[in-house]
Amino acid sequence: MPRPSELPPIKEIGAIGWMRKHLFSSWYNTVLTLVSVYLIVTLIGPLLNWVVFEATFAGSSSSDCKGEGACWLFIGQRLNFFIYGFYPDALQWRVDVMFGLLAVAFAPQFMERFPARKYFGLFGMTGLPLIGYFLIPGGWFGLEEVQSSKWGGLMLTLILAYVGILAALPLGTVLALGRRSDMPVIRGICVVFIEVWRAVPLITVLFMASVMLPLFLPEGMNFEKLMRALIGIILWQSAYMAEVVRGGLQAIPKGQYEAASALGLGYWKKMGLIVLPQALTLVIPGIVNTFIALFKDTTLVLIIGLFDILGAVQSTITDPAWQNVAIEGYVFVAFCFWVFCFGMSRYSQNLERKLDTGHKT
Missing domain, CATH: 1.10.3720.10 (MetI-like)
Structure with a gap:
């Protein structure tokens, strides 16, 4: 009677298997991994202090x-x-509209199942530049130049x-x-x-x-x-x-x-x-x-x-x-x-x- 198939060794699959294959596959890879971990641990603390913990986010001057x-x-x-x-500050809404249209045109391209996303892409390559030509510089349709x-x-x-x-x-x-x-x-x-x-x-x-x-x-x-x-x-x-x-x-x-x-x-x-x-x-x-x-x-x-x-x-x-x-x-x-x-x-x-x-x- 054939024996049932056994699961792969735990050291060959999952996170442990990935680490053995990519980080500790040889002695020099092991050394490089340990050195990299040491540098990250040494530098991450001061970097976080400068970026976040000791940084100034609010104030007036x-x-x-x-x-x-x-x-x-x-x-x-x-x-x-x-x-x-x-x-001009009063006209920056035009630029905001273009930023929004840019996001509408290209954000769906990163979503595989987004319906009709190719039409959004076509709009980004044809309609969006045309709208920007009239909207950003103005001088058309009563818009200030x-x-x-x-x-x-x-x-x-x-x-x-x-x-x-x-x-x-x-x-x-x-x-x-x-x-x-x-x-x-x-x-x-x-x-x-x-x-x-x-x-x-x-x-x-x-x-x-x-x-x-x-x-x-x-x-x-x-x-x-x-x-x-x-x-x-x-x-x-x-x-x-x-x-x-x-x-x-x-x-x-x-x-x-x-x-x-x-x-x-x-x-x-x-x-x-x-x-x-x-x-x-x-x-x-x-x-x-x-x-x-x-x-x-x-x-x-x-x-x-x-x-x-x-x-x-x-x-x-x-x-x-x-x-x-x-x-x-x-x-x-x-x-x-x-x-x-x-x-x-x-x-x-x-x-x-x-x-x-x-x-x-």
């Missing part, structure tokens, strides 16, 4: 920050400036990143297709465009867009500084995006192209229905990595006089009324960037798992 902990009162007192910049020179803080960071991401992906895709074109003229133009823009650092592009671009425009035509920065960011980012998409196109087996041609599909139908969906799926990590890099590079607009969230914090910590709060300001900026970058990273991982077809390159 910098004189209330008397302890040795963090002065989070500084963040609370200047939070409005960090988010809206110089945008607000010059872009008054935009700043987190609002400006999100505008730069969102518009840059939204425009760079399709433009980069077209450039990638052009670089693989059989027509020498189209391929040459795309190659020159991509290589020139990739060879120039973004800080130089911003200087050129801010100073040199107006010199090439017809007399009487001029763009605001923010628009010039957006043009430079989009063109620069599209060159990097083109190379990411080109890598995905090259990873598609030749048989896919031949099968699409055998079905009688034209070039654009072959690319739009067969090749590009597979190529973009393969390079989701590269695309999101490029988006995250762009989001962080928006801080460079400070050099042309645009105050994003980092510029807003830097301009505030120089105020004599708030001394020795630079660390708190930079921690706040780092936390804001981490939230958005981590969110994009997690969404890309969820999208990878959903679109995974078992294709191996």
Whole structure:
């Protein structure tokens, strides 16, 4: 009579099994684990004291920050400036509406079972930018106009990143297709465009867009500084995006192209229905990595006089009324960037798992 199957040893499953496999699998892993635990235990106490227990959260002025902990009162007192910049207080409801619509459009993308979530995503890529075009600057439908020179803080960071991401992906895709074109003229133009823009650092592009671009425009035509920065960011980012998409196109087996041609599909139908969906799926990590890099590079607009969230914090910590709060300001900026970058990273991982077809390159 066969004996009934026995349960795995307790040391091989559960938390103990995981620790044996990942933390104590060898002598050097054991040493590294013990050293890491020692450092965490040693540092966690002073860090918690500075962040929470000895920190100052309430008060009316910098004189209330008397302890040795963090002065989070500084963040609370200047939070409005960090988010809206110089945008008029009475009109900040417009920005709040856009923040709300942004959350409505993209929060459902993290919920697998949320009904019609793809339509919310489509709204975020089409309707949301259109609403923002009329709502944020004003001047339409009786709304008071607000010059872009008054935009700043987190609002400006999100505008730069969102518009840059939204425009760079399709433009980069077209450039990638052009670089693989059989027509020498189209391929040459795309190659020159991509290589020139990739060879120039973004800080130089911003200087050129801010100073040199107006010199090439017809007399009487001029763009605001923010628009010039957006043009430079989009063109620069599209060159990097083109190379990411080109890598995905090259990873598609030749048989896919031949099968699409055998079905009688034209070039654009072959690319739009067969090749590009597979190529973009393969390079989701590269695309999101490029988006995250762009989001962080928006801080460079400070050099042309645009105050994003980092510029807003830097301009505030120089105020004599708030001394020795630079660390708190930079921690706040780092936390804001981490939230958005981590969110994009997690969404890309969820999208990878959903679109995974078992294709191996």
